[in-house]
Amino acid sequence: MxxxxxxxxxxxxxxxxxxxxxxxxxxxxxxxxxxxxxxxxxxxxxxxxMCGQCCGSAEVDVPGEPLRAYTFGPIEQQQWARLNGGAPLIIPLTRTGRPRAWRESDGEAATAPPFRCEALSHCDDGTTRCGLWQTRRPAPCDAxxxxxxxxxxxxxxxxxxxxxxxxxxxxxxxxxxxxxxxxxxxxxxxxxxxxxxxxxxxxxxxxxxxxxxxxxxxxxxxxxxxxxxxxxxxxxxxxxxxxxxxxx
Ligand code: SF4
Ligand code: SF4
Structure with missing residues (x-):
């Protein structure tokens, strides 16, 4: 196979x-x-x-489809800051891709926003790396x-x-x-x-x-x-x- x-x-x-x-x-x-x-x-x-497409809304935008359609799912209020040295890890974005502050509706699946992850980095060969791969990541990343x-x-x-x-x-x-x-x-x-x-x-x-x-x-x-x-x-x-x- x-x-x-x-x-x-x-x-x-x-x-x-x-x-x-x-x-x-x-x-x-x-x-x-x-x-x-x-x-x-x-x-x-x-x-x-390691294409990284599950790690950010901008990574998955498809030509001809609405931008930033992919979400992380519900983003908890602490934004997994405990896994990122105290700074927010999963950042909500506006539809045009600008980072913004967390708001209550971000915690609901139905209104989950586009996102960026602070642990994602890009390599020269087009692949990506997760800075938290060897340690603990948010549960949705493991699932x-x-x-x-x-x-x-x-x-x-x-x-x-x-x-x-x-x-x-x-x-x-x-x-x-x-x-x-x-x-x-x-x-x-x-x-x-x-x-x-x-x-x-x-x-x-x-x-x-x-x-x-x-x-x-x-x-x-x-x-x-x-x-x-x-x-x-x-x-x-x-x-x-x-x-x-x-x-x-
Ligand atoms: S990084 Fe891995 S799990 Fe995520 S979209 Fe790419 S192939 Fe799939
Ligand atoms: S923590 Fe790692 S696996 Fe999860 S979204 Fe960020 S870069 Fe991707």
Whole structure:
């Protein structure tokens, strides 16, 4: 399996292709072609390429998309100053990218602002470094993008998880759908984790259904699916499992 994608490879991919997920419409679209399907263990085994796109809103701006759309999530009032010698570590930004003082709404997920991190530095070769890598970092940094504590239980319960890398077009884990270990989708992929091109229309439609639900979960469109909902979809999948290795 060659599931990893190097930073050099990703930088060479045209933005129009990599940003396919931005135009995805769960009511109408097929899953983006570049989605990779993998187990949680496979995803965890990949290497961070140090692109730094998870470490600042300006790092992930996509041409043609609203600027500074990516947030850190809720920023606590102390701004993790204890990890940065007493000075604020995660700095809220205005939409145009100017640093500003913390305000109460920054602590809410729904109103989290764009941000800059004081620990991020840029190297000449285009990669970045986290100054806190060897010590303690804010919890969201350790969870992103594949180590959220609830993922193992979710996947064991039958859920498919679309990793939250929509904005990080250079991320190793961009466009990854984490699948339960016994998912038939894993049998229908190529060595790079993407779906086989010559998949029968009914199998392709099933993948579309799975991706649609995972996308809705990831972006909280119409509420999260419950474990029971995922079990119902997985029941339908059981029929596919019988024949998934038969050539089509
Ligand atoms: S603390 Fe490190 S990992 Fe977290 S946002 Fe800053 S540079 Fe990135
Ligand atoms: S966006 Fe992904 S590959 Fe880039 S630094 Fe963050 S975790 Fe690593």
């Amino acid at each position: 060659n599931l990893n994608r190097t930073l050099r490879h990703l930088r060479g991919v045209p933005a129009a292709v990599t940003a396919e997920v931005f135009s995805y419409d769960p009511d109408q679209s097929d899953p983006p072609e570049r989605v990779r399907y993998m187990t949680l263990s496979e995803a965890k085994a990949l290497d961070c390429n 992103f993008p594949v180590k959220a504590k609830h993922y193992p239980a979710d996947v064991r319960a039958g859920a498919y998880v679309l990793l939250n890398t929509k904005y990080q077009r250079l991320c190793t884990w961009v466009d990854v759908l984490v699948c339960p270990d016994d998912s038939v989708l894993l049998d229908w992929r190529r060595a790079d984790g993407t779906l086989r091109r010559r998949l029968s229309p009914d199998r392709r439609a099933f993948v579309g259904e799975v991706f649609r639900e995972a996308y809705r979960d990831a972006f909280q469109i119409g509420g999260m699916l419950t474990t029971r909902d995922w079990r119902a979809l997985r029941k339908a999948e059981a029929a596919w499992r019988q024949t998934s290795r038969a050539p089509k």
